[in-house]
Every structure is written in C-alpha cells, then in structure tokens.
Amino acid sequence: SLQLTLSTSSNLSSEPSAANLSPGSRCGPGEYWSGRHCCQRCPAGRYVEEPCSSPHTRSECEVCDTGMYTEHANGLPSCLLCTTCREDQEMVSDCTPKRNRQCQCKTGEFYCDSEDCPESCYRCTRCPEGKVVLQTCNTTADTLC
Template sequence: MPGMRAVFLCWILIEVAVATGQTSCNPGEYEVPGDLSCSRFCPAGYYVSRPINQDHHIGACSQCESGTFRAHPNEQTQCTPCAQCREDQEVVKRCSATSDQECQCQQGKFYCDSVDCRESCFRCTRCEGNSAVLQPCNATSNTICAINPQSGKGLIPSLKFIKAKD
C-alpha cells in the first residue's frame, strides 16, 4: 500500500506545519498574520485593504492615496506618507503612488551632511582673490577653489569649506 504511505506522510507534514505554526509561502506571497494561509503581495502603488483567508490568492488591494506611496510589491496595510521638502530645498521628483518625493538644495546652495552641518543646505562658497573655480558648486557639494594658474603658483585645491555669510 504505497499510496496509503504517501497519504500518511502528507498528513504528518500538514500536522507538523499546523503544530509549529509555520506556513511555506511561495515567492511573491506572505504569511497572513493569525492565519495559516499565504496571500499574494499587493503590487507597488497599492496596499492590503482587506486580507483574504483563501490560500495563495490575493486580498483586496487599494491604490495609495495622493501624498502616499508603496515602491514595491507588499503586504502592508497602509501606504507610506511622501517626504516633504524643507524650505531650503526644491522638488526634483514629485511623489507618485509608486515612488517617494525627492528633494535637493535650491540652486546656489549645497547639502552638507557632516556632523558640523546638521543636514542643511548652505550657500555655495565664492572663489575670491587669486582663486579660481576648480569644481563648481552643485546640490550635493560645495565649490572647490584653487589658486589661479595665471598667478604662477599652479592649481592647488583649497579644500577648506567656508560657510558663506548671509
């Protein structure tokens, strides 16, 4: 009776899974909390508005509301609020149902994330005197000034960061 042996082994495996509270879900699925079933993820831009108790199916998914997002397939019961740009930043990419809002420092300012700066945008340094711009300021780094090559002293970068005065 090899058929009975297979049925018995399957029954044992099911009992062990129930006793240990473990469910083996397929890729793209998650274990439904408080239930021994698996549900498929909601797609990016959606969240689980109502779980389903039918194994290997998808629950009710609702689209993220304006101002919220979910970037990846998920089992979350709500969407994440979008980032807000600070006063000294501008929007680079608007928030959508599938991606967060991206911000950067306004033109003429750079982002400083060192311990000294405390995550703020600072006015770009102006090269003065016999200095020339070696690397212009951008949203993520300050101006790098160098001694003007016409002064006969060659290019020597000045890596000293100076907080511009208002």
C-alpha cells in the same frame, strides 16, 4: 563508519524543524502571512484593503491615496507617507503611488558631498572679496575659490 553516522545525525539536529518556523516563513515568494494564512501580495502602488479569505489567493488591493506610496509588492495595511522636502532641499521628482518623492539639496544654496545625501545639506561657501570663483557650488560640491 561510526564517525560518519554521528556527523550525519548532528547535521540533522541543527536543521530547523518545520514546527520551529514562523507561519509566515512557509509562504511562497510573492506572498505574505495575513495572520490566518498566506495571501498574494498587492502590487507596488497599492496596499491591502482586505486580506485574502482563502490561502494563496489575491488580497483586495486598493490604490495609494495622494501623498502616499508603496514601491514594492507588499502586504501592508496602508501605504507609506511621501517624504516632504526640507527647506534646504528642492524636489527632483514628485511622489507617485509607486515612488516616493525624491529631494536634493537646493541648487546654488546648499550642497552634499557625503554618502547620506540629501540628508546632510551644507550651505555653499561664498568667496571672500578679491577671490575668484573657480567652481560654482552645485548639489554635490561646494564652491571653490
């Protein structure tokens, strides 16, 4: 019986007390800590123009400007800057307020066959004279000669 009491009390002491939690961890799902209280997050494609004035109410949300986006509900003070495709990349889909620009390695010139695509684009191999192209270079695989 004594051992059971000890294990119970040790479990209690390892539980974080409410005082140790950051104020933001007390916010509900779909909320963020504004510095004063919990506010409702802005939907994707928008950002917080002005945090809510009373707890658990809606913030003033503004649509992202051109060239900016937010993909998720958020408590951000501004939208995120859209990715710019590099010279060895081409655009797959343009940036919208709710989605970042998607890029891939330039078709026929560069490819990427690793997990960090399209960050690592490699120049396509040109088959030496007399060799036949078995597979044309594409965005995910090099030329096969």
